[in-house]
Amino acid sequence: MYKVMKGNEVTAYAAMLSSVDVIPAYPITPSTLFPEKISELIANGEMNATFIPTESEHSAISVAIGASASGSRVMTATASQGLAYMHEMLAIASGMRLPIVMAIGNRAISAPLNIWNDQQDSIDERNSGWIQLYAENNQEILDLTIAAFKISENEKVHLPVMICMDAFLLTHTMEAINIPDKKEVTDFIGKNTTNRIILDTEKPATLGSFASPEYYTEFRHQVTVAMEAANSVIFDIFSDFKKRFNRNYDVVEPYRLDDAELIFVSMGAVSGTIKDAVDVLREQGKKAGLLRLVAFRPFPSQQIKKYLSMDVKIAVIDRNVTPGYDGSVLYAELRSILYDSDFKPEIIDFIAGLGGRDMTIDDFIKIYTLAMEMNADSNHIVWEQLKPLGEDVS
Amino acid sequence: MIFNKGATITSTGNSIANETGSWRSMKPVIDYSKCIRCDICWTYCPDIAIDKVDGTSYSAPYSQLKKKKVPKINYTFCKGCGICVNECVSKAIDMIREEI
Numbered sequence A: 001m002y003k004v005m006k007g008n009e010v011t012a013y014a015a016m017l018s019s020v021d022v023i024p025a026y027p028i029t030p031s032t033l034f035p036e037k038i039s040e041l042i043a044n045g046e047m048n049a050t051f052i053p054t055e056s057e058h059s060a061i062s063v064a065i066g067a068s069a070s071g072s073r074v075m076t077a078t079a080s081q082g083l084a085y086m087h088e089m090l091a092i093a094s095g096m097r098l099p100i101v102m103a104i105g106n107r108a109i110s111a112p113l114n115i116w117n118d119q120q121d122s123i124d125e126r127n128s129g130w131i132q133l134y135a136e137n138n139q140e141i142l143d144l145t146i147a148a149f150k151i152s153e154n155e156k157v158h159l160p161v162m163i164c165m166d167a168f169l170l171t172h173t174m175e176a177i178n179i180p181d182k183k184e185v186t187d188f189i190g191k192n193t194t195n196r197i198i199l200d201t202e203k204p205a206t207l208g209s210f211a212s213p214e215y216y217t218e219f220r221h222q223v224t225v226a227m228e229a230a231n232s233v234i235f236d237i238f239s240d241f242k243k244r245f246n247r248n249y250d251v252v253e254p255y256r257l258d259d260a261e262l263i264f265v266s267m268g269a270v271s272g273t274i275k276d277a278v279d280v281l282r283e284q285g286k287k288a289g290l291l292r293l294v295a296f297r298p299f300p301s302q303q304i305k306k307y308l309s310m311d312v313k314i315a316v317i318d319r320n321v322t323p324g325y326d327g328s329v330l331y332a333e334l335r336s337i338l339y340d341s342d343f344k345p346e347i348i349d350f351i352a353g354l355g356g357r358d359m360t361i362d363d364f365i366k367i368y369t370l371a372m373e374m375n376a377d378s379n380h381i382v383w384e385q386l387k388p389l390g391e392d393v394s
Numbered sequence B: 001m002i003f004n005k006g007a008t009i010t011s012t013g014n015s016i017a018n019e020t021g022s023w024r025s026m027k028p029v030i031d032y033s034k035c036i037r038c039d040i041c042w043t044y045c046p047d048i049a050i051d052k053v054d055g056t057s058y059s060a061p062y063s064q065l066k067k068k069k070v071p072k073i074n075y076t077f078c079k080g081c082g083i084c085v086n087e088c089v090s091k092a093i094d095m096i097r098e099e100i
């Protein structure tokens, strides 16, 4: 069945199809439509779940932690300052190894206050122990969310997952979505509580305990091991997904990489525009390609090495800033991974599309031209479309 | 020690192994001649370090109270937080310095 839906609504539908039991949520632009749609689905009798409107994002994620610890399947959604407000609880969710799925409507971080799209909010949480998958379109939001429950609840993983979707570009954009039958989804995800210790009065246990210096390191290490295991688990789950639903995913997506001279690297919705720019460039005989990261945590190091250890130029599209470092996060991590590869590509960091500034096909064609002219040894950071300081920009 | 996933502990009741009495620098002492056996200290003690024992041999503000159980602090687990002192309605508990 096809339905035309906004990204946030798709997220709510994914929760319904995945038989989520508990949805604690606090509204924040651009994720507000998620709790609204959930309330509607429950009120209409289409969804059988407990919706808990909390008084803050901190409480929403805290309730999610408690509900997951009791064995329920849980989902919530937030963005930007809301995600930042959840910060201390995020590491508790992953440290307690709780399956939770959270939709992030990627939005800029204040100040200045801005409700539009970039990826600073979720990238800032890259050390939180949450798996992060970035969707390019609304169909992916549905598919990745359904897969996320299965990944999160896999006993080798048992980590929470963020499904990251760009503010407005996805959250509020209508797209026709192929919706699978609920039964197919139920069969695909399977049971929640497999080999997981939960809060159960019949079998008492302490969850969220204390660990002294003799033990703490080992538990932090376990999260890292689980994250590594997630790499192959995600691969297997995506393969299973393809067999059942006939849509194909991987932790990275290569696009027209054959004999490419310049490869864009990006995450999220902007990748669709880059694909169009690559097509235009290819028509002009310019050898451009794209490597899109679907997974940012776990970082797809092996796949990046496989596709990018060659004599090419790379234009990283970084939709985040890390002040005080020589380039932004995606650039830094990508470059670090490629440090020990045989062919070191030339990498240029384009800090672009912050706070919802539009990125068009023409912009990427310009980036291609600029990157081809540049020498990364002398300059490797470009602030895209930066207006000069002190000039009248009105 | 087994490193259960997420630091989950399945052998419950293990707080008995953690003798929190060693943390104490000040020690609560009950003056039973003021204690009205209201059990408020017993309710509030965060470490369940107050037991209720037979009261016949303890002094009391008046003799009928001797029939009731009295609070007795278990110093192996009393960490000396002073909450019982603060909560006691009869000001029957004193905090004294620990002697080494």
Ligand code: SF4
Pocket (backbone or CB within 6 Å): B028, B044, B045, B046, B047, B048, B049, B050, B073, B077, B078, B079, B080, B081, B082, B083, B084, B085
């Ligand atoms: S001092 Fe604290 S730990 Fe000790 S008996 Fe009183 S309330 Fe309990």
Ligand code: SF4
Pocket (backbone or CB within 6 Å): B030, B034, B035, B036, B037, B038, B039, B040, B041, B042, B071, B087, B088, B089, B090, B091, B092, B093
């Ligand atoms: S709170 Fe005070 S009066 Fe009440 S039982 Fe405890 S020591 Fe006695």
